[in-house]
Each structure stands twice: as C-alpha cells, then as structure tokens.
Amino acid sequence: MLLVSRAILRMLRRPVALLAGLGMSLFFLAVYSAGIGGVDFLPQFGGGGYLAFLLPMSLVSLAMGSAAGAGQSLHDDMASGYFRRLYLSPVRRWTFVAAPISADAAATALGSLGILVAGLLFGVPLRFGLLSVAGLLVLSILWGVTLSALSAGVMVRTGSPDGARIVTSAVFPLIFLSTTFMPRELITARWLRAASWANPVTYLLEGMRFLLAGTAPVEFFLLGLGLTAAAAAAALVFALTGTRRILV
Amino acid sequence: MTDMEIVRARGITKRYPRSAHALDGVDLGIMQGDRFVLLGPNGAGKSTLIRILTSLSRADGGECRVCGLDPERDQRNLMEQIGVVTQENDLDPHATPKELLQFQGRLFGMSRSASAIRAQDLIALLDLGDHAGKRVKELSGGNKRKLHCALALVHRPRLLFLDEPTVGMDPEVRSRFWESIRRINREEQTTLVLTTQYLDEAERHADQLALLQNGRITFRGTPTEFARPFRGTRSDADNETTGRASLEAQYLAYLKEETHAAG
Numbered sequence: 001m002l003l004v005s006r007a008i009l010r011m012l013r014r015p016v017a018l019l020a021g022l023g024m025s026l027f028f029l030a031v032y033s034a035g036i037g038g039v040d041f042l043p044q045f046g047g048g049g050y051l052a053f054l055l056p057m058s059l060v061s062l063a064m065g066s067a068a069g070a071g072q073s074l075h076d077d078m079a080s081g082y083f084r085r086l087y088l089s090p091v092r093r094w095t096f097v098a099a100p101i102s103a104d105a106a107a108t109a110l111g112s113l114g115i116l117v118a119g120l121l122f123g124v125p126l127r128f129g130l131l132s133v134a135g136l137l138v139l140s141i142l143w144g145v146t147l148s149a150l151s152a153g154v155m156v157r158t159g160s161p162d163g164a165r166i167v168t169s170a171v172f173p174l175i176f177l178s179t180t181f182m183p184r185e186l187i188t189a190r191w192l193r194a195a196s197w198a199n200p201v202t203y204l205l206e207g208m209r210f211l212l213a214g215t216a217p218v219e220f221f222l223l224g225l226g227l228t229a230a231a232a233a234a235a236l237v238f239a240l241t242g243t244r245r246i247l248v
Numbered sequence: 249m250t251d252m253e254i255v256r257a258r259g260i261t262k263r264y265p266r267s268a269h270a271l272d273g274v275d276l277g278i279m280q281g282d283r284f285v286l287l288g289p290n291g292a293g294k295s296t297l298i299r300i301l302t303s304l305s306r307a308d309g310g311e312c313r314v315c316g317l318d319p320e321r322d323q324r325n326l327m328e329q330i331g332v333v334t335q336e337n338d339l340d341p342h343a344t345p346k347e348l349l350q351f352q353g354r355l356f357g358m359s360r361s362a363s364a365i366r367a368q369d370l371i372a373l374l375d376l377g378d379h380a381g382k383r384v385k386e387l388s389g390g391n392k393r394k395l396h397c398a399l400a401l402v403h404r405p406r407l408l409f410l411d412e413p414t415v416g417m418d419p420e421v422r423s424r425f426w427e428s429i430r431r432i433n434r435e436e437q438t439t440l441v442l443t444t445q446y447l448d449e450a451e452r453h454a455d456q457l458a459l460l461q462n463g464r465i466t467f468r469g470t471p472t473e474f475a476r477p478f479r480g481t482r483s484d485a486d487n488e489t490t491g492r493a494s495l496e497a498q499y500l501a502y503l504k505e506e507t508h509a510a511g
Contacts, residue, residue: 002354013342081338087398088302089355090327248304
C-alpha cells in the first residue's frame with residue numbers, strides 16, 4: 001500500500017497527463033457526437049441515441065491515456081536511480097511494478113467516473129442503474145490494467161521509456177477495426193466487418209453498450225468481460241514476471 | 249566465519265562479457281565494528297565486489313556471507329541488516345529529503361511517527377536542516393550525497409557499505425561528512441565498508457584497508473602497515489617525516505609492482 005500511495009501521490013503531483021487524457025476523451029465524445037449525431041434516429045442505436053453508443057469509445061480511449069503512467073513512472077525511477085534504492089529495501093520486488101499499475105487503475109476509475117457523469121448529464125441512459133456504473137467501471141479498469149501492465153512489462157524488459165508508446169501504437173488500430181463509431185450492421189466494407197468480429201475490443205465496447213442503452217446482447221457483455229479479464233491477467237503475469245529481469 | 253566476522257568472502261570471481269576478470273578469486277574477512285577501506289585504481293573491481301556483497305550483482309564463483317546471510321538467497325533479510333550507498337545518487341528528484349527519509353523508514357516497517365523522528369535525527373546528524381523541505385533536484389551535489397547516505401542509515405543497519413561516498417563533495421563538506429560517519433560508527437556500532445580513491449581518507453578513517461588490483465587483493469592490513477617501506481624503496485626515517493606522502497608513495501609503488509608483475 002505504501003508504494004501504491006507513493007505512485008498515486010506522484011501522479012497527483014503531475015496532473016497534466018491525467019487531465020489531458022480526460023479532456024481529450026470528453027473532447028472526442030463531444031466532437032464525434034456533434035458530427036455524426038444526426039444518425040440518432042436509426043433503430044440500431046436504441047433509445048439511448050448516438051451519445052450512449054459513442055460513450056464506450058471515450059472510456060476505452062481514456063484507459064489508453066492512463067495506461068502510459070506505469071511505464072513512465074518505472075522509467076523515471078530507473079533513470080533517477082531511485083529504483084535501486086527501492087530494490088535495496090526488504091520489500092517484495094513485484095510490488096515495485098504492481099504499485100504504478102494500481103495507480104493507473106485508480107486514475108482510470110476516476111476518469112471513467114468523470115466521463116460517466118458527463119454522459120449522464122447529457123441524458124445517456126444506464127440500463128441497470130448503479131449496477132451498470134459498477135459494470136462499466138470494472139470493464140474500464142480491466143482494460144486499463146491490461147494496457148498499463150503491458151506498458152510496464154515492456155518497460156522492465158527493455159528499460160525503454162517507449163514501452164507505453166509501443167503498447168498504445170499496437171492497440172490503437174484495434175479501436176478503428178471495431179464497432180467504435182457504427183454498429184456492425186451499418187459497416188459497409190466486408191473486410192472491416194470481419195475484422196470487427198475477430199477484434200476483442202469489439203466485445204469490450206458492446207459489453208459496455210449492453211450496460212448503457214442495452215443495444216448489445218448479454219452474451220457480448222459476458223464475452224467482453226471474460227476476454228478483458230483474461231487479457232488483464234495475462235498482462236499482469238507478463239509485467240510481474242519481468243521484475244526478475246530488472247537490471248539495477 | 250568467526251563470531252565477530254560480519255563479512256566473509258572466499259574465492260569470489262566475476263567476469264563481464266568481453267573483458268578480463270573483474271574479480272579473480274577475492275578472499276576477504278571484515279570484523280564487526282571495523283572501518284574497512286577498499287582501495288584501488290579505477291576498474292580494479294571495488295564496485296563489483298560491493299555490488300556482489302550487497303546482492304546487486306551475482307558472483308560467477310566463490311561464496312560469501314554478509315551478516316551471516318547469503319546475499320543471493322537471503323536478499324530481503326539481508327536488506328534489513330545492511331545500508332548501501334552506491335556511487336550514483338539513487339534519489340527521487342521530485343521528493344523532498346524529509347519525504348524520502350520518512351518513506352524509507354516506512355519501507356523498513358517503521359511506524360509513521362518513528363520514521364518521522366528518525367528522519368529528523370538524520371537530517372540533524374548530516375546537517376541537512378536548511379534543505380529538508382526542498383526538492384531533491386534543487387539540492388547541491390554534496391547535499392544529495394549526504395541525503396543518499398542518510399537514506400542508507402534510516403533503519404540503523406549493522407553494516408554500511410559506502411562506494412566512493414565523498415565524490416563531488418568540497419573539502420569542508422567532506423570533513424563534516426566524515427565526522428558524521430565516524431560518529432555513526434562509534435555511537436551506533438555500525439561497521440563501515442567503503443571504497444575510495446582518496447588516500448587521505450583511507451589513512452584518517454580506516455582501521456583496516458585492503459588494496460584491490462586487477463580483481464585481486466594485493467595488500468591487507470592497517471594504514472600504518474600499508475605505509476611501511478615497500479620492497480626497500482624508502483627508509484623508515486622517510487616514512488616518519490613525510491606522513492601522508494608515504495602512503496601515497498606506497499600506493500603508487502604497489503600499483504607499479506602489480507603492473508610490472510602483470511606485464
């Protein structure tokens with residue numbers, strides 16, 4: 001807990017990245033909703049309208065922004081040498097990596113809550129009330145942990161500050177190869193439809209839509225939850241086993 | 249390992265890729281309460297030996313016990329017994345000295361209040377009072393070094409490793425620093441193992457010293473024994489009159505002899 005508190009404190013001391021991520025996600029939500037929102041009337045968007053359909057994109061992109069924190073934090077400690085000071089304490093080594101990932105998860109949860117509040121203010125429905133909020137937070141945190149742990153894992157294995165960038169660059173196309181902006185039925189290119197079926201991000205987005213306006217079936221929510229939980233677990237194993245390879 | 253021996257190393261070897269032996273069968277015993285200085289030129293293997301004894305690096309061969317523990321297998325237990333001041337300042341530049349010291353205490357299981365008191369004591373001991381609330385990145389090189397030492401002392405280690413601790417300190421700060429370190433050795437019975445290239449420091453502050461050259465210990469004894477004439481190069485009378493110069497001359501003579509033997 002001590003290391004997690006330190007990681008959170010460090011993050012709060014440099015809030016620019018945190019606020020920039022949240023601001024960017026809200027900006028995209030506002031811009032896309034204003035630009036494409038005219039399709040509101042289509043039955044595929046259910047009663048929630050286009051804003052409710054688009055909101056999961058904001059949650060997913062926010063987690064991508066927050067995920068850079070763990071890799072960056074580890075890199076800062078390694079570059080300053082403070083990591084060696086931590087290493088020379090009787091603390092278990094895996095906690096050095098788990099702490100910044102936990103701080104990222106906290107940031108993702110807080111930011112997601114901010115986006116949900118903004119959505120609610122503009123009339124986005126919550127199909128299951130507070131249960132929907134809890135479900136959306138769980139999905140966002142699992143997605144955030146996946147990306148954060150991957151960036152931390154790349155960082156501890158390579159020592160390069162580019163870890164987060166590599167992960168973001170690798171994951172970024174998945175957002176566009178999915179049902180981010182349009183439901184599957186409205187995607188005209190066959191190859192993009194096929195890609196969206198194979199893309200796990202699709203099930204994450206659809207799972208969130210199940211909890212919002214209910215435009216996706218429960219199976220998609222369960223699949224999204226299962227896939228994201230498995231990805232988070234695998235990413236954590238990748239990051240935490242990397243602590244053995246850290247050079248001090 | 250005798251009851252009083254706090255460090256024991258036998259036949260320690262270490263080789264880095266594409267280089268000669270960094271350590272080539274080092275044998276070493278350090279007694280509890282000693283102020284032990286490891287002397288040697290750049291690249292002699294001093295830091296490598298310290299890294300192995302403090303678990304930061306693994307030896308290729310040989311065995312060692314530090315505070316009765318194997319640095320490779322008992323790393324976490326060992327950390328509670330030793331303090332380490334590496335050559336680099338391992339500090340978080342965005343934190344203040346006070347925060348870092350308190351956090352360090354908490355890492356070692358101290359309560360919030362106990363770590364705050366200990367931080368205050370060390371700030372006073374190492375004369376950091378005027379800088380306790382500044383960010384580390386705003387501190388001078390000498391004060392960063394002192395803070396680095398203070399961090400290694402928070403948990404009252406039995407054994408303190410200092411790898412070239414006074415590099416970057418001006419003479420006045422160095423002098424005050426050594427005063428503090430000697431007081432810690434005296435009052436807290438902390439054994440000191442340090443490396444330095446400053447012969448005057450070795451002479452003034454060591455009860456025992458060892459000379460490490462090309463990965464091997466080539467001398468082991470007291471500073472007085474070290475300063476005795478080397479292979480008849482100078483007379484006893486010279487030694488008595490020249491003081492520190494004699495230690496320097498002996499050091500250079502040892503280095504020359506070793507280079508000659510290696511050649």
